[in-house]
Amino acid sequence: MKDVQRLYQHLYATERWKKVRVWMLQQAGYRCRECGNRKDLECVHKVPMDAVIQSLQRKGQGKGNRMDAWQVEQLFFDLYRLHILCKACQRNRARIPPSMLLAEQERAGII
Numbered sequence: 815m816k817d818v819q820r821l822y823q824h825l826y827a828t829e830r831w832k833k834v835r836v837w838m839l840q841q842a843g844y845r846c847r848e849c850g851n852r853k854d855l856e857c858v859h860k861v862p863m864d865a866v867i868q869s870l871q872r873k874g875q876g877k878g879n880r881m882d883a884w885q886v887e888q889l890f891f892d893l894y895r896l897h898i899l900c901k902a903c904q905r906n907r908a909r910i911p912p913s914m915l916l917a918e919q920e921r922a923g924i925i
């Protein structure tokens with residue numbers, strides 16, 4: 815798990831993430847998806863990456879039911895898995911169990 819956390823930290827620090835974040839902010843009109851706030855915006859994963867990876871591994875995706883760094887990176891930058899929220903809405907969303915968020919994405923055909 816520490817290796818995965820280190821990988822996330824690395825990915826958040828990349829130029830690619832910075833460009834994705836700016837693009838997502840532009841697409842969202844610099845507004846929170848939930849409340850429309852224009853301050854303290856964050857580009858976040860709709861479902862925590864750890865939960866996505868565990869779900870996909872249970873379904874047998876990945877090499878030997880383990881995801882390699884390249885696969886994790888592809889998921890990390892998948893635009894369908896991202897959205898813009900203000901810090902307050904992100905805190906509220908963090909209270910929702912990941913299993914409910916995963917079910918929401920499965921119904922949408924993203925996972």
